[in-house]
Amino acid sequence: MSQSTKQPNRLAAGGSVDRTRTLKFTFNGQAYTGHPGDTLASALLANGVDLVNRSFKYSRPRGIVAAGAEEPNAVMQLGASEATQVPNVRATQQALYDGLVAYSTNGWPDVQKDLMSWIGKLGAPFMPPGFYYKTFMAPASMWMTYEKYIRKTAGLGRSPSEPDPDIYDHMNRHCDVLVIGGGPAGLAAALSAARSGARVIVADEQEAMGGSLLDSRDRLDDQPAHAWVTTALEELAARDNVTLLTRTTANGYHDHNFVTLHERRTEHLADSAPTIEGRRQPRSRLHRVRAGQVVLATGTHERPLVYGNNDLPGNLLAGAVSTYIRRYGVIPGRKLVLTTSNDHAYRAALDWHEAGHEVVAIADAREAPEGELVEQARKHGIRVIAGSAIIEATGSKRVSGARVARIDRDGFKVVGPVETLDCDTIASSGGYSPVIHLASHTGARPTWNEEVLGFVPHTVKGVTTTGGARGVYPLADVLADGAEAGAVAATAMGFEVATEARHVPQATVVTEGAACALYQVPHEKPTLRAPKQFVDLQNDVTAAAIELATREGFESIEHVKRYTAMGFGTDQGKLGNINGMAIAARCLGKSIPEVGTTVFRPNYTPVTFGAVVGRHCRELFDPERYTAMHQWHVEHGAEFEDVGQWKRPWYYPRRVNGRLESMHEAVVRECRAVREHVGILDASTLGKIDIQGPGAREFLGRVYTNKWAKLAPGRVRYGLMCKDDGMVMDDGTTSCLGENHFLMTTTTGGAAAVLEWLEMWHQTEWPELDVYFTSVTDHWATMTVTGPEARKLLAEITDIDLDRESFKFMDWREGRVADVPARVFRISFTGELAFEINVQANYAMHVWKTLFEHGDKYGLTPYGTETMHVLRAEKGFIIAGQDTDGSVTPEDLGMHWAIGYDKPFPWIGKRALSRSDTRRTDRKQLVGLKPRNPEVVLQEGAQIVFDPQQTIPMTMVGHVTSSYYSPTLESGFALAVVKGGHQRMGETVYLPMVDGTIHEAEIVGTQFVDPEGARQNV
């Protein structure tokens, strides 16, 4: 048969690749060609690329082993540009496209040159099993050094250092029956379910549906199997109750039949999604499916045999050899030796022979192999060596021979002479493992089935496994089983499944002989001295390492796995886990199920962060909330602070002499403006809750610590809210708007939680109170005008009488401000004369600008949250959540004046305030701190000690909760909680810092400026 000169291993005919079109790609910088229909792996094999990676621990050359998701070696870094880098892509699952750029992830710096030999040579002694613990844990500091290199060489790939240009979708879906796997069982299940009228989703991870039928030798209804696949897909596609998702991996099964499907929409086209009419297409889509019933038709993974040097390039799974020949028209060598424990693998030899290449021999571990495929092989004149296996591959960078010997499986020894066969390819098969990953995600433990020599899944209610996934292997049985599973699922969802709906095509019956149990092949030398026999190719775990682990006392497979790192690669040990368990079982003299079961966790294959994140990134990560005056703040150069979802002006740096003020300079200027002239704050973000009803007043009395019975309309009161454990939860002012009508304010961050808190108490404890709560935070904009000139400024634009006798401190009045309806509250969070103006939010910008039109002559200065913090702290006003942390009572804050112990109803928090713990006199209490050095601004969060001489660990007695520089005091100052602080006025405390400095501070009262409150009451 002639070969393409450019692709030496491409067959002239066969497979479903389009040989009329050529695609260019590069691998490790070298240019190659392939065809549409190729995967990156089939194209590499077509080009005769043997070496695709270097192994993780020993730096051994590695080639392609498999043709699907289980591939451990051909793990690639993809992407033509820095921004489009994708790590951990299995070449076997990546469709080839023109211009594809791939690199080995392990091969740094050059897969061909073994520059990692320093570690490879050190390998055995340097990295014995458990090396993470033994070597790297001891000198902890060295781990950082090793880790960098090991990561780089360990096939973990790298993430792009530039922003991802792509977008990713999430989509919620509901269906009656979700079928996972589009092979014979899955398609049969989908057909019977769909024919009943159920809404069906079929997901398959490959480029095309059909699974094993795409490279099957079997015939269905006397047609090639793939022809029936086409017919079945046409029927399904024509139904509007069916959604077919190819290139879609079911990565996780979660509670209540919630399954995540990762659909790769454009990764077969380019390394970045194409644009259509200028709009970028989503690169991938995460389908969040809530299914009534789930059918798992995930098939099997073939197990390789474990023999010496079984990792050399040229060692492949038998089934993969068939797939490359039959599906891609690629033959990965010239001379094949097959080593097998079963009939099914004979297909590889037959396909190889039919492709016109030499099958040197088949080493069959069974004494008397018989069955149709065996007979066919013999008929073709292929030598079958019974009772034997390949015990060792020979070669340096590629297989050059196979050492075959007669073996005693039960005695685990070589019992005959060794014959070396000349070959360049070894296909091996140790049987088939049901793919039980998703079934494991359900939490149900699989059980070992001696008949199929594999773990078969247990499933939960609402989940059915079918076909190979539950150990049903002959094609005719698989189809019938699939049709039944689909029918069962549809019936469970209330659909009627007619007999003819279960119709499946007639399969040719191929009689196969029984398989034998073979995992690790014995060698002439004991395992510890034999050539390396690899179990987990991705993590370089050998049979010897597992044997060593069992000798060191590890008996549970979970411990062996952790000690050897078996199954901890990105492939989760899809190929190696069962073999590893079998080896551990042999060493321990136990059976496989006695050693344990395998547990798999989501995700089945690696998923990019982009797909997980979807659209929840950048500006859509979290909503941003803006006040009505936001645009003004932006135009006036405000720096913003995030408070919850709100963007609040933090400070307004001005340009002075061509230079922008620092935050410190701006805050000093803003503070002075408020204390000396007049400032304005956008306080719209404060939570506002409108409370109405005959029970409103009583309700307030129960949720606040202080008294509300006598608050008259037109008056405002500060309120403190506790949880029932007596700890402060929120605070704010509440105004009496009418006898049965109040307006409560909350902290910006507490607004939603307080509303829910009020609703909870009303609905669950006191439904008899007739009261209603409505959030009006967004309806009203709030601007605080404060400073000695506040009255004069406001008087220019309001009809409200601002006379200090008729409009007292803690009054509110209704009227017009800047010609719009307004509520004005005489409350102060700065300690200065202050008016809080509330107007309907859509009028707010107008009012704000009008204030500035009139405010210039008074020096009206906008200030932000930083200045607000300085001014309130100077007055000892707390911020709930900053000066309190859920362990602070009103008493701890020194706010006895806000506690109504004699209120008749046992209000929330009251009882807890008389518990022994809350009565302690050495509780942490809020105090002021004055640093001895006025230039020092103490660190917020800094720990406080009484005795700076104490050896570490020192006794910590409190911490700083708020700390700023005060332009008024010309000194740093702080609020802090200190054990028994209220009784320690004038004492000195110490604040040891990380750099060894110890600050000294004096405990003082919390009111640093105007403790008599004269300034706000003018």
Add this chain to the structure above:
Amino acid sequence: MFHIYCPYCEEYREEEEFHPKGQAHLSRPEDPDDCSDEAWGDYLFFRDNPRGIHHEMWVHAQGCRKFFNITRHTVTYEILETYKMGEQPTITAETNTARPAATASSADDRAATEVKGAQGVQA
């Protein structure tokens, strides 16, 4: 995505509209001042953590803002019923006979891990 039946809205709604508020049927002592420190501490801090049937308070936060109760299985996470504040559950650890789930689906028997015998219903 996941649907929960709100007994006030009387329809199945998205799980994201709801959130849990802890153990249900906790009633605040009528006269807290009459409680010992220990009794008050029990009310404040101690909660059941059963394996199996659990009654929880939830709130339809992004919906009607109503609080209601859910009977939920802590092993399978299955929601067995939802009921209004002030009502009593029909399914308890003692009477656990699962009835149609209050999670939406046209099928009654939604995914539920098989629970072995009495383990699942221990309170």
